[in-house]
Amino acid sequence: MTGYIIRRVLWFVPVLFCVGLITFTIAHLTPGGPFDTNPDKPLPRATQQALEQKFGLHLPLWRQFVRYLFFDIEKDPKTGQNQIHWGAIGGNLGPTYASRGAQSVQDYLFKGTGDTPSRFGYSARLGLQALVFALILGIPLGVIAALKQNTWVDYIALFISTTFISVPTLISGFFLLVVFAVWLGWFKVLPNWNDPIKPWILPTVTLGMSTLALITRLTRSSVLEVKRQDYVRTARAKGLADMAVNIRHVLRNAILPVVTIMGPLLAGLITGAFFTELIFQVPGMGNVFVTSIGRRDYSMIMGLALFYSFILTLGNLLVDLAYGVVDPRISVK
Amino acid sequence: MTTTTSQTVRGSQFTEINRPSRSLWGDAWARLKRNRAALASLFVIAFFALVAIFAPLLAPRSPVEQSQNNGQRQPFWVHTDNPRTTGSTDYLFGTDSIGRDVLSQLIYGSRVSMVVGVVPIFFTATIGIVVGLVAGFAGGRLDNLLMRFTDIVYAFPDLLFIITLATAFRDSFLGNAWNGLLLIFLALTIISWTSMARLVRGQVLSLKQKEFIESARAVGVSTPRILFRHILPNALGPVIVAATFAIPSAIVGEAILTFLGVGLKPTLDPNSAFPTSWGAVLLDGYYNINASPWTLVFAVVCIGALTISFTFLGDGLRDALDPRDQ
Numbered sequence A: 001m002t003g004y005i006i007r008r009v010l011w012f013v014p015v016l017f018c019v020g021l022i023t024f025t026i027a028h029l030t031p032g033g034p035f036d037t038n039p040d041k042p043l044p045r046a047t048q049q050a051l052e053q054k055f056g057l058h059l060p061l062w063r064q065f066v067r068y069l070f071f072d073i074e075k076d077p078k079t080g081q082n083q084i085h086w087g088a089i090g091g092n093l094g095p096t097y098a099s100r101g102a103q104s105v106q107d108y109l110f111k112g113t114g115d116t117p118s119r120f121g122y123s124a125r126l127g128l129q130a131l132v133f134a135l136i137l138g139i140p141l142g143v144i145a146a147l148k149q150n151t152w153v154d155y156i157a158l159f160i161s162t163t164f165i166s167v168p169t170l171i172s173g174f175f176l177l178v179v180f181a182v183w184l185g186w187f188k189v190l191p192n193w194n195d196p197i198k199p200w201i202l203p204t205v206t207l208g209m210s211t212l213a214l215i216t217r218l219t220r221s222s223v224l225e226v227k228r229q230d231y232v233r234t235a236r237a238k239g240l241a242d243m244a245v246n247i248r249h250v251l252r253n254a255i256l257p258v259v260t261i262m263g264p265l266l267a268g269l270i271t272g273a274f275f276t277e278l279i280f281q282v283p284g285m286g287n288v289f290v291t292s293i294g295r296r297d298y299s300m301i302m303g304l305a306l307f308y309s310f311i312l313t314l315g316n317l318l319v320d321l322a323y324g325v326v327d328p329r330i331s332v333k
Numbered sequence B: 001m002t003t004t005t006s007q008t009v010r011g012s013q014f015t016e017i018n019r020p021s022r023s024l025w026g027d028a029w030a031r032l033k034r035n036r037a038a039l040a041s042l043f044v045i046a047f048f049a050l051v052a053i054f055a056p057l058l059a060p061r062s063p064v065e066q067s068q069n070n071g072q073r074q075p076f077w078v079h080t081d082n083p084r085t086t087g088s089t090d091y092l093f094g095t096d097s098i099g100r101d102v103l104s105q106l107i108y109g110s111r112v113s114m115v116v117g118v119v120p121i122f123f124t125a126t127i128g129i130v131v132g133l134v135a136g137f138a139g140g141r142l143d144n145l146l147m148r149f150t151d152i153v154y155a156f157p158d159l160l161f162i163i164t165l166a167t168a169f170r171d172s173f174l175g176n177a178w179n180g181l182l183l184i185f186l187a188l189t190i191i192s193w194t195s196m197a198r199l200v201r202g203q204v205l206s207l208k209q210k211e212f213i214e215s216a217r218a219v220g221v222s223t224p225r226i227l228f229r230h231i232l233p234n235a236l237g238p239v240i241v242a243a244t245f246a247i248p249s250a251i252v253g254e255a256i257l258t259f260l261g262v263g264l265k266p267t268l269d270p271n272s273a274f275p276t277s278w279g280a281v282l283l284d285g286y287y288n289i290n291a292s293p294w295t296l297v298f299a300v301v302c303i304g305a306l307t308i309s310f311t312f313l314g315d316g317l318r319d320a321l322d323p324r325d326q
Helices: A001-028 A045-055 A061-069 A105-110 A119-147 A154-166 A169-181 A196-227 A230-237 A242-260 A261-273 A274-279 A285-295 A297-325 B002-010 B022-035 B036-053 B102-138 B139-157 B158-168 B173-208 B211-220 B225-260 B276-285 B295-319
Strands: A071-075 A084-088
Touching: A001 A061, A001 A297, A001 B139, A001 B158, A061 A071, A071 B102, A084 B022, A105 A119, A105 A285, A105 A297, A119 A154, A119 A196, A119 A242, A119 A261, A119 A274, A119 A285, A119 B173, A154 A196, A154 B295, A169 A274, A169 B295, A196 A242, A196 A261, A196 A274, A230 A242, A230 B276, A242 A261, A242 A297, A261 A297, A274 A285, A274 B158, A285 A297, A285 B002, A285 B158, A297 B158, B002 B173, B022 B036, B022 B295, B036 B102, B036 B295, B102 B139, B102 B173, B102 B225, B102 B276, B102 B295, B158 B173, B158 B225, B211 B225, B225 B276, B225 B295, B276 B295
Parallel strands: none
Antiparallel strands: A071 A084
16 A cells, blocks of 8 residues: 555656646747737847846756756856756746746745735635535435435436536536626626625535536435445344434445545646636636736746646545545555 | 337237347437437537538628627617617627627537537547557557556646647647637647547457457457457447537537637638637627626527537437446
8 A cells, every 4th residue: 555655646756747848848839939928019139138047048948947847056146156946846836927027926826915815725715615515515415315216306416416517617607697696786797805705605606516416426326325235234123213324324434435536626626617717707826827828928827737737636646545545445556 | 110019019919029120329329219308409419500500591690790889789679778789680689799790600609619519529539549449459568658648638637738728829820720720629639539548448458358359369350350340349339428528528618718819719701611609709798798698698508508418418328328337
């Protein structure tokens, strides 16, 4: 088991390396430099050179890549001493192109100002809320559907989950926005994010809907399977009350698969929320991503791609490990 | 013919059942026809396909024709006090912010969604089948390489990768070909062929062990013939199901790309076959959401109807092609 964990964690390295390589390649294959966003007003040559110096764009490509992902040794312009410039591996995602290097990608994403949380904070909160929303509604719905299998409760739960799973956030988000914000006027199209509750409701529901459906389905099938196990029959045979059997024996075992997929679910919710963030104007990472596309801010795009991939890989790793720990029947090589 | 025999059987009279033999595909089709949701979806898809093909005949106006002082007209059943924006039967679904007929835009937009749903999936399936067959059958290093590669692709959030690609190459030759459609096709194919290859590989690995392959080998059938005559047809069912499920995400992918301004390049050329897409209508509706929410609603309903239909069809196909799963 330990060997397996180590191997899986080590596999992280080449995956992230390749992700970095691919995004780096795309960014550098792109015609046009990062600063000629306005073709009518090209930057003065001196400014351009200074910026290139600052971003290390005068270096050969391979060295830029190593510098971006790992580290580079460079001379401090003031003292003249060699010093190490850490790259993504040391948590430095480089300066953003859009700010002309005044702000680093990681500060832009992870540093809040005063009372307002960081961009990552917004996305993380939205993802967490969506997960909690999905769990709170999905687990009971799935359990009830399974315990009352083939009744109207079950059919309704199944219908809801089938529909919710197949509706993309693009559809559900706009639908909720038009109905509740434009027609009913319960929410604002341009929300005030100082309000701690109201602006979060619609994006949370939008983002959580498909996860809710997924959890309902998963819980239902899991409960159905556990219900037929011998130990449940034994529990009933020894005269345990229905409620006690359902909670102590059925639910406790049936919940395991749901628990194990929570890691990747949360990772998926945080990284997959960008369209939801866009529709409801949540000032999170997804919105940053969209803005940086418009600005062609490649350092931001690369940084986000790396970070998102990191979260997703971590989520997938967690699920594999969790399966092994929780269910010893699944053998890990 | 079939009904009469089944009646006699039910009447417990043993008569010889002489119905025409049905192929596996015929069986699947019969099962699919019994699935009402799938059948309804098939009709919706056929409807949109017909609309896409006959768009020039169906569209009441040119989708690119702008008329002044005619922007943001409401659909015909909504009446306002302002004669310039009140609903009129000349523009059944109203107009967008620069006075183009929304209905005609939606009709032409169905072309893009249909094409974007089908073309990349075709490439995905082709590449996925070839790579999956070879990797699954040959095994070894090639197989390993494929699996490692899929791991990397899995690490990317799909949509993010597509958007990054579409943004990066937007101004290049690729981004300009076919109003930007080629780049959308490429981006969608690149991200989705690996999971298809993985699926085919899994099928091949399990089929390889089956007795009928062993017997085919024993009588001396050549390897390519085994691959294409015996393994591929048996692996095709799951591939078709997976492809059907992949279509909605491709359609939504295009809509999102266009919505973000890095997808289809809407054109004003009246002779263009793909002048606009649902994503473009969506964008216009979103920008003017307070003035004319209906534009947004129409686009959402179109995209929703088509994608949900493909999902339900996929569900039906899965049950029809593999009845063991039910």
